[in-house]
Amino acid sequence: MSSLSHEDLLTKRKSVIGELVRGKETATQLKTLLQNPVNDHASVLAEELAVKIFRSFTKTLSVLSYGGGADKRSQIDAGDHGGSDCSGENKKSPRVKDRRGCYKRRNTSDSWTTVSPMKEDGCAWRKYGQKIILSAKYPRSYFRCTHKKQGCKATKRVQRIKEDPILYQTTYFGHHTCRDKLRAPQINVIDTDPPESNLLCFEEKIPQVDSPFEFKEDKVQSDTKSSADSSLWHDMKSLEPFMVWPPKMRCFDMEGFDEFGDLDFTFY
DNA sequence: TCAATTTGACCGAC
DNA sequence: GTCGGTCAAATTGA
Numbered sequence A: 001m002s003s004l005s006h007e008d009l010l011t012k013r014k015s016v017i018g019e020l021v022r023g024k025e026t027a028t029q030l031k032t033l034l035q036n037p038v039n040d041h042a043s044v045l046a047e048e049l050a051v052k053i054f055r056s057f058t059k060t061l062s063v064l065s066y067g068g069g070a071d072k073r074s075q076i077d078a079g080d081h082g083g084s085d086c087s088g089e090n091k092k093s094p095r096v097k098d099r100r101g102c103y104k105r106r107n108t109s110d111s112w113t114t115v116s117p118m119k120e121d122g123c124a125w126r127k128y129g130q131k132i133i134l135s136a137k138y139p140r141s142y143f144r145c146t147h148k149k150q151g152c153k154a155t156k157r158v159q160r161i162k163e164d165p166i167l168y169q170t171t172y173f174g175h176h177t178c179r180d181k182l183r184a185p186q187i188n189v190i191d192t193d194p195p196e197s198n199l200l201c202f203e204e205k206i207p208q209v210d211s212p213f214e215f216k217e218d219k220v221q222s223d224t225k226s227s228a229d230s231s232l233w234h235d236m237k238s239l240e241p242f243m244v245w246p247p248k249m250r251c252f253d254m255e256g257f258d259e260f261g262d263l264d265f266t267f268y
Numbered sequence B: 001t002c003a004a005t006t007t008g009a010c011c012g013a014c
Numbered sequence C: 001g002t003c004g005g006t007c008a009a010a011t012t013g014a
Helices: A006-035 A042-065 A146-150 A222-227 A231-237
Strands: A111-116 A125-131 A140-145 A155-160 A168-173 A199-203 A212-216
Touching: A006 A042, A125 A146, A140 A146
Parallel strands: none
Antiparallel strands: A111 A168, A125 A140, A140 A155, A155 A168, A199 A212
């Protein structure tokens, strides 16, 4: 990630900007739709648009997180990818009595990464594995939602950052379905004195302290801003009733992605 | 006793 | 063959 060519950086920048612009366009469509619902299917269409927007952000974060759009893993699209078919028989001879190894790989398209000094995020997680990762100094831990038995498929991966060991990079996969689905989180978009601090805080109105989604774009500069300008975030306001953001705290600190040159995000 | 964590083995993707 | 993700037995702790 540190030794990318100038062309790679340009490609990455284009990819990020492209996704953000796409997200903005979709948000605009959604806004229009919400203001002028065309038919009875408007709500369905709105949901699809919201999903598109979410995917755009997810893709953007993937590019940023994985250090480039060239990374195959970040490009895996929606749907289960690969994974064995565990519907009954084991393809291999039953060497072991259990179903060890019979699993489906997670859907990386529905993932997002946070960097925070805290490992806790208010959710109940159960650790199910730990691995030494080749390129990482610290082992990676794997957690799943405690309510897996109730069908909640949310998982997360926690990795201490080599360069800054007090920080933990947490990658979430899937959403919690163990919560009351009908109580979709509301998002408060808080603009705090835009010229100085373009801090946007997406905050759930759930009576617990676990989940502010704060997006600080004060390091988004010049040409990036021209494409993904701040109006995008104002457009997002209109999505409040529809956006179902991942329900946990989002603390993004992308300062490490300095290879983007003037594209430098910091999320807190 | 039960739930959570640890750990080594297994598996699929590359 | 390597690597990352997952499984489940064994272990630990409340």
